Amino acid sequence: MEKEKKINASVEATSNKQVIYREPVRGSLKETHLGVRTSSERLKADEDSGAIAVKNLYLACDPYNLNLIKFSAQLGSPIPGYGVARVLESGHPNFKKGDLVWGMTGWEEYSLITAPESCFKIEHTDVPLSYYTGLLGMPGVTAYAGFFEVSSPKKGETVFISAAAGAVGQLVGQFAKLLGCYVVGSAGSKEKVDLLKNKFGFDDAFNYKEEQDLDAVLKRCFPEGIDVYFDNVGGKMLDAVLPNMKLRGRITVCGMISQYSLEQPEGVHNLMNLLLKRVRMEGFVVSDHYHLYPKFLEMVLPLIREGKIVYMEDIAEGLKNGPAALVGVFSGRNVGKQVVVVSRE
Amino acid sequence: MEKEKKINASVEATSNKQVIYREPVRGSLKETHLGVRTSSERLKADEDSGAIAVKNLYLACDPYNLNLIKFSAQLGSPIPGYGVARVLESGHPNFKKGDLVWGMTGWEEYSLITAPESCFKIEHTDVPLSYYTGLLGMPGVTAYAGFFEVSSPKKGETVFISAAAGAVGQLVGQFAKLLGCYVVGSAGSKEKVDLLKNKFGFDDAFNYKEEQDLDAVLKRCFPEGIDVYFDNVGGKMLDAVLPNMKLRGRITVCGMISQYSLEQPEGVHNLMNLLLKRVRMEGFVVSDHYHLYPKFLEMVLPLIREGKIVYMEDIAEGLKNGPAALVGVFSGRNVGKQVVVVSRE
CATH class of the missing domain: 3.90.180.10 (Medium-chain alcohol dehydrogenases, catalytic domain)
Structure with missing residues (x-):
C-alpha cells in the first residue's frame, strides 16, 4: 500500500x-x-x-x-x-x-x-x-559468496563443480584455481568440456551426458575424494557425488537445475554419507550476500583488467x-x- | 604391528x-x-x-x-x-x-x-x-555436541527431534527445553509419546506410526516452521521435514536408523528446500567431539543431581x-x- x-x-x-x-x-x-x-x-x-x-x-x-x-x-x-x-x-x-x-x-x-x-x-x-x-552482477556475487563464504575452501583442496560452463560455474572454477585448488567441472557437451580445460583453466572436466557411470568418472577424477562440491544441478549428480565426498567435505547447494523442470523431484539416496563423512551441505541464495558486492568488485575488477579471469x-x-x-x-x-x-x- | x-x-x-x-x-x-x-x-x-x-x-x-x-x-x-x-x-x-x-x-x-x-x-x-x-557416555556427548556445537540453537527457536525417546533424543529435547526452545518429538508408540510429554517435558510429541500424513502433523506442530531438526532417522521423516524448515534452519544428521537395515536407501525428494530456505544440513559423529567431554560433564552432572535432567x-x-x-x-x-x-x- x-x-x-x-x-x-x-x-x-x-x-x-x-x-x-x-x-x-x-x-x-x-x-x-x-x-x-x-x-x-x-x-x-x-x-x-x-x-x-x-x-x-x-x-x-x-x-x-x-x-x-x-x-x-x-x-x-x-x-x-x-x-x-x-x-x-x-x-x-x-x-x-x-x-x-x-x-x-x-x-x-x-x-x-x-x-x-x-x-x-x-x-x-x-x-x-x-x-x-x-560476471559483475548476480551470478558473480553468487559465485563469490557461494565459494568463499559458504564453501570454506582451503588451498590444495579438491573442488568439483557441476554445470561448470555456466555463468556461476566458470567463475567458481577460476576462483578455486586462483586459491590453489584442484578443480574439475562437469558440463553437457564436448565444446563446453574443451572450454573448461583450455579456456577456464580447470584441471579436468567431463561431459556428464557421455558418462554411463558417474560414480566411476568421479572416482577417476578424484581418487582421494572431493573436499568441496559446488552443486548447480542436484539430482543424479548429487547422488553420485555424495559417496565420493571426503571427510568433512562441504556441499554448497547453489542450484538444482536438473530438478526445476520436473513435476516430481528425483530421490537422492546417498545422504547417509553426510553422516559417515561428517559432510556439511548448505543452501544459499545470493540476496543474503549482496552486502559483499563492494568487496567482491574490489577483488574481481583488477583480475579482469589483468586478464586473470576470463569470461x-x-x-x-x-x-x-x-x-x-x-x-x-x-x-x-x-x-x-x-x-x-x-x-x- | x-x-x-x-x-x-x-x-x-x-x-x-x-x-x-x-x-x-x-x-x-x-x-x-x-x-x-x-x-x-x-x-x-x-x-x-x-x-x-x-x-x-x-x-x-x-x-x-x-x-x-x-x-x-x-x-x-x-x-x-x-x-x-x-x-x-x-x-x-x-x-x-x-x-x-x-x-x-x-x-x-x-x-x-x-x-x-x-x-x-x-x-x-x-x-x-x-x-x-x-546419559554420561557416548549418547550423552552425542546429544550435547550435536545440539550445542552443530545445531547452533538459539533461545526461542523451534526444535524437532525424531526417535525422541531414544538415548540421544530424550537428552537433546531436555537440553533444548533448558535453553528455552519449543520442542516437539516423534516416537513409535503411545507409551513413548506420553513419556516425551509427561516425563521429559517436551511441548508436544506424536506417534509417527499413527500419522498418515507426516507433512500435516509437522505443519500442525510447527505452524511457523522448524528452526532445528535433530535427525536420528533419515528417510521419509527427513523428506517430510524439509519443506517445513524455516529460513536458515539447520538439520543436524545424527543418525538415519530408518535406513540402516535397508539394502537400498530410500530416496529423499525435497532437498530443493535446502536452497529455497538456505538450510544447513550437517552430519557429525561423536568421536570428533570427545574433547568436549569434561565441559559436558561439568554442565550435566549438576543438572542430574538437581533433578533438572531426567533419564x-x-x-x-x-x-x-x-x-x-x-x-x-x-x-x-x-x-x-x-x-x-x-x-x-
Missing part, C-alpha cells in the same frame, strides 16, 4: 517491445509460454515517486529466471529478470538521469522500476556493460530472440553466459 | 560368557546372527603390554552397534560395543586395577582392551554407573538376554536407553 501511494508515475504514448508471460508454466519452460508484443504505452517516473524509469540494455538468462516466471510473473505482463539499464527519469534520490544500473527489471525496452533500492549503480565502465548481467558470453540480439535464448539455457544450448541485447544505445 | 608387539597378554583358563558374531548381517539384525557361548579362555593384560583386562558391568545397545557389527566384528568373536567396566589388570600407565572406565569393549564377561587410550575413566560414582553407557533406562539382565535387547532397539521395542547388565559386581 505504502509503495503504491508513493509511485506517481504517468503514462506516455510510445513504442515499447515486451516479452510477456502468455501461458502458465508447469514442467519445463517452452517458447510458447512467452510472447513478444509491442505496447504503445510507457510508464514514466515522476519526481518523488520513488521509482525510476529505465531503458533496458542487456538482460540476463539464468536458470533462476524460471522461478521468477513461475512465482513472480503476471500473465499478460512482461516477465521479470535481471538486467543492465540506463536511467531515463528518476523519482528516487539515489538515482539521476543518465545513471547506469543493474538489478531486477522487466523483459522490455523500457521499464518502470518501483523499488530501485535493490538496484546497484554501475560505477566502472571500462569493462563491457553486459558483464553486469553476469564468456553467448549473445542473443534483440528482444525478439529473447524467449528462444532463455529456453535454451535449460537444455544447455548456450556456451557461456546467455545474454539478450535489448539495445546497445 | 606396533600394537601387536606391545601387547604381551597371557591366557588364563576361566569361564567367560560371550555374545559372538555368528552369521553375516545383510539387511536387518536378527537374533540368529548372534550366539551366546561360554569360552574357557580369558586374556590377561601383562605389565607394560599397553592393554587393560576388564570385567564388563554394563553394555550399551545403540543403533550404532549395527555399524560396529557390520564393519568391525569378526565372525566367531565377541561383538564390540560401548560399555562400563572395572579394570582387573592394567598394562597401561593411565589405568590401575580397580579403576572404572567406559568405552569400547566386547560383549562378554571379561575383555582385553588393547587400545585403552580411547576409554574414559569414571570419576563420579554418585550417579548410577549404568548412566555411563548413555530413563530399559534394563535387560544378563548377557544371555543381550541379543534380543539389541535386536529390539531396531524395532523400537525398548523404552528409554537399552542397557544390558553383565554384572552388578
Whole structure:
C-alpha cells in the first residue's frame, strides 16, 4: 500500500517491445509460454515517486529466471529478470538521469522500476556493460559468496563443480584455481568440456551426458575424494557425488537445475554419507550476500583488467530472440553466459 | 604391528560368557546372527603390554552397534560395543586395577582392551554407573555436541527431534527445553509419546506410526516452521521435514536408523528446500567431539543431581538376554536407553 501511494508515475504514448508471460508454466519452460508484443504505452517516473524509469540494455538468462516466471510473473505482463539499464527519469534520490544500473527489471525496452533500492549503480565502465548481467552482477556475487563464504575452501583442496560452463560455474572454477585448488567441472557437451580445460583453466572436466557411470568418472577424477562440491544441478549428480565426498567435505547447494523442470523431484539416496563423512551441505541464495558486492568488485575488477579471469558470453540480439535464448539455457544450448541485447544505445 | 608387539597378554583358563558374531548381517539384525557361548579362555593384560583386562558391568545397545557389527566384528568373536567396566589388570600407565572406565569393549564377561587410550575413566560414582553407557557416555556427548556445537540453537527457536525417546533424543529435547526452545518429538508408540510429554517435558510429541500424513502433523506442530531438526532417522521423516524448515534452519544428521537395515536407501525428494530456505544440513559423529567431554560433564552432572535432567533406562539382565535387547532397539521395542547388565559386581 505504502509503495503504491508513493509511485506517481504517468503514462506516455510510445513504442515499447515486451516479452510477456502468455501461458502458465508447469514442467519445463517452452517458447510458447512467452510472447513478444509491442505496447504503445510507457510508464514514466515522476519526481518523488520513488521509482525510476529505465531503458533496458542487456538482460540476463539464468536458470533462476524460471522461478521468477513461475512465482513472480503476471500473465499478460512482461516477465521479470535481471538486467543492465540506463536511467531515463528518476523519482528516487539515489538515482539521476543518465545513471547506469543493474538489478531486477522487466523483459522490455523500457521499464518502470518501483523499488530501485535493490538496484546497484554501475560505477566502472571500462569493462563491457553486459558483464553486469553476469560476471559483475548476480551470478558473480553468487559465485563469490557461494565459494568463499559458504564453501570454506582451503588451498590444495579438491573442488568439483557441476554445470561448470555456466555463468556461476566458470567463475567458481577460476576462483578455486586462483586459491590453489584442484578443480574439475562437469558440463553437457564436448565444446563446453574443451572450454573448461583450455579456456577456464580447470584441471579436468567431463561431459556428464557421455558418462554411463558417474560414480566411476568421479572416482577417476578424484581418487582421494572431493573436499568441496559446488552443486548447480542436484539430482543424479548429487547422488553420485555424495559417496565420493571426503571427510568433512562441504556441499554448497547453489542450484538444482536438473530438478526445476520436473513435476516430481528425483530421490537422492546417498545422504547417509553426510553422516559417515561428517559432510556439511548448505543452501544459499545470493540476496543474503549482496552486502559483499563492494568487496567482491574490489577483488574481481583488477583480475579482469589483468586478464586473470576470463569470461564468456553467448549473445542473443534483440528482444525478439529473447524467449528462444532463455529456453535454451535449460537444455544447455548456450556456451557461456546467455545474454539478450535489448539495445546497445 | 606396533600394537601387536606391545601387547604381551597371557591366557588364563576361566569361564567367560560371550555374545559372538555368528552369521553375516545383510539387511536387518536378527537374533540368529548372534550366539551366546561360554569360552574357557580369558586374556590377561601383562605389565607394560599397553592393554587393560576388564570385567564388563554394563553394555550399551545403540543403533550404532549395527555399524560396529557390520564393519568391525569378526565372525566367531565377541561383538564390540560401548560399555562400563572395572579394570582387573592394567598394562597401561593411565589405568590401575580397580579403576572404572567406559568405552569400547566386547560383549562378554571379561575383555582385553588393547587400545585403552580411547576409554574414559569414571570419576563420579554418585550417579548410577549404568548412566555411563548413555546419559554420561557416548549418547550423552552425542546429544550435547550435536545440539550445542552443530545445531547452533538459539533461545526461542523451534526444535524437532525424531526417535525422541531414544538415548540421544530424550537428552537433546531436555537440553533444548533448558535453553528455552519449543520442542516437539516423534516416537513409535503411545507409551513413548506420553513419556516425551509427561516425563521429559517436551511441548508436544506424536506417534509417527499413527500419522498418515507426516507433512500435516509437522505443519500442525510447527505452524511457523522448524528452526532445528535433530535427525536420528533419515528417510521419509527427513523428506517430510524439509519443506517445513524455516529460513536458515539447520538439520543436524545424527543418525538415519530408518535406513540402516535397508539394502537400498530410500530416496529423499525435497532437498530443493535446502536452497529455497538456505538450510544447513550437517552430519557429525561423536568421536570428533570427545574433547568436549569434561565441559559436558561439568554442565550435566549438576543438572542430574538437581533433578533438572531426567533419564530413563530399559534394563535387560544378563548377557544371555543381550541379543534380543539389541535386536529390539531396531524395532523400537525398548523404552528409554537399552542397557544390558553383565554384572552388578
